[in-house]
Amino acid sequence: MRLALKILIVAGLSLAILLPLLMIRGVILDRQRYRADAVERIARSEAGSQTLTTPVLVVPYVETVEVEEKDANGRSTGTVQRERESRWIFFPSTTDLTGTMAPYTRRLGLHEVRMYVFEGQLRAGFDVHIPDDRDAVAPRRIGRPYISYGITDVRGLRGTPRLRLDDAQAELKQGAGGDLGSGLHTVLAPLASGDRLQLRTTLDLALSGSETLAVVPLASETRVAVDSPWRHPLFNGRFLPTAREVGQDGFHAEWAVSSLASDAQLQVLNGARAERDTAAMLRENGEAGIDALGIALVDPVDAYVRADRASKYGVLFVLLTFAGFFLFEMLRQLRIHPIQYAMVGLALAIFFLLLVGLSERIAFGWAYLAASVACIGLIGVYLSAVLRSRAWGAGFAGMLAILYAALYGLLISEDNALVLGAGLLFAILAAIMLTTRRVDWYALAEAPATATPPPLPDR
Numbered sequence: 001m002r003l004a005l006k007i008l009i010v011a012g013l014s015l016a017i018l019l020p021l022l023m024i025r026g027v028i029l030d031r032q033r034y035r036a037d038a039v040e041r042i043a044r045s046e047a048g049s050q051t052l053t054t055p056v057l058v059v060p061y062v063e064t065v066e067v068e069e070k071d072a073n074g075r076s077t078g079t080v081q082r083e084r085e086s087r088w089i090f091f092p093s094t095t096d097l098t099g100t101m102a103p104y105t106r107r108l109g110l111h112e113v114r115m116y117v118f119e120g121q122l123r124a125g126f127d128v129h130i131p132d133d134r135d136a137v138a139p140r141r142i143g144r145p146y147i148s149y150g151i152t153d154v155r156g157l158r159g160t161p162r163l164r165l166d167d168a169q170a171e172l173k174q175g176a177g178g179d180l181g182s183g184l185h186t187v188l189a190p191l192a193s194g195d196r197l198q199l200r201t202t203l204d205l206a207l208s209g210s211e212t213l214a215v216v217p218l219a220s221e222t223r224v225a226v227d228s229p230w231r232h233p234l235f236n237g238r239f240l241p242t243a244r245e246v247g248q249d250g251f252h253a254e255w256a257v258s259s260l261a262s263d264a265q266l267q268v269l270n271g272a273r274a275e276r277d278t279a280a281m282l283r284e285n286g287e288a289g290i291d292a293l294g295i296a297l298v299d300p301v302d303a304y305v306r307a308d309r310a311s312k313y314g315v316l317f318v319l320l321t322f323a324g325f326f327l328f329e330m331l332r333q334l335r336i337h338p339i340q341y342a343m344v345g346l347a348l349a350i351f352f353l354l355l356v357g358l359s360e361r362i363a364f365g366w367a368y369l370a371a372s373v374a375c376i377g378l379i380g381v382y383l384s385a386v387l388r389s390r391a392w393g394a395g396f397a398g399m400l401a402i403l404y405a406a407l408y409g410l411l412i413s414e415d416n417a418l419v420l421g422a423g424l425l426f427a428i429l430a431a432i433m434l435t436t437r438r439v440d441w442y443a444l445a446e447a448p449a450t451a452t453p454p455p456l457p458d459r
Helices: 002-045 264-269 278-285 303-312 314-332 338-359 364-386 390-412 417-435 441-446
Strands: 050-070 076-090 094-108 111-129 140-142 146-151 162-165 168-170 183-187 196-210 212-216 221-228 233-237 243-247 250-258 293-297
Touching: 002 094, 002 111, 002 303, 002 314, 002 338, 050 094, 050 111, 050 196, 094 293, 111 221, 146 196, 162 183, 196 212, 212 221, 221 293, 233 250, 250 293, 303 314, 303 338, 303 364, 303 390, 314 338, 314 390, 314 417, 338 364, 364 390, 390 417
Parallel strands: 050 212, 094 221
Antiparallel strands: 050 076, 050 140, 050 146, 094 111, 111 196, 146 183, 162 168, 162 196, 212 293, 221 250, 233 293, 243 250
């Protein structure tokens, strides 16, 4: 009965420690939301996530159509001729985008936001035929054609972009033109019915944004090549790179997208705006409302993600420590009061709160070291008195130091965290089983508890 009661008490205390651990996880989630707010505020004041749409040629026209008129009762009163505005949208046959993403940071309070400047060149080739009026039911008046570039947030433009049509400089104007949204456009010379237009365009630009750059491939063949010194890119969107190199010096990625593999042209023709929240959806969901390829400059395990992952191991820390106390209590016949269990459990929980607070001020590695040294030192001093032996207190502190070191290895590993965690749990379970393999638990449970246990040798 005594053994069973003790097991129930230890289990109850383990569950009770879940409450402060859950509260600490709530604090971590709140801090993550504060950082998201900081990203939005910086995006509002400088530039947000960017989506760059490859150019399209737009030719507006006005045609005369017959429209049936109805009276107030819905009965037809005949047909009349009306003018209707419409447009042709022509996509380039080839598009090449090459450039470099140079990262930098902006701070708002405690939070750092990753920004970038994309300096690149966007080349496109058009070969289009204007429909002949002989194919039209009624005559058409063709307006001034223009080439449109979609950009989510034009505030991110650094300097003045330069556009060349063939080998001649062209003037860029604000807006993507018509209802295509924000961006840039240039007006071309008038075209007539049945004309053929062959044109090469080259746009040089520097564009800043926050965290994510998306590119909408609208050409029959789109090629994109991006270099950056950032070592942790996230390639998202609907298309992954066909070639990539990621190393200590940064990354190089290349895409080759055919219009046969993308619905972007159809989506634009059906009225989808290429710039509509594409970058935001890529950042949040890895998917976009329109087919696009995306690059995000991310920290694979930032301070808050690491702290949140660490807090998930909090229960394991408490259980392992309590299991060590329980085995020591049973094997050495030294009674440890439930309040002493609770004190050590709270000290273990406070570690995660210290970790979050310190990691907002200093690098995560140093924050982890400071928080772990503080908590391990506190528990070691406390257990030296509880166990009446400085040697046993130091031993438990050493055990905790090994656990904290193993946990840090799990936190900084993105790809191997599962296998390392599983191996750690197996090693701990194996150690406990091998240590207690010769223990007679029935005899141990029937042994009377010592009223005043003899002091352990100070070793």
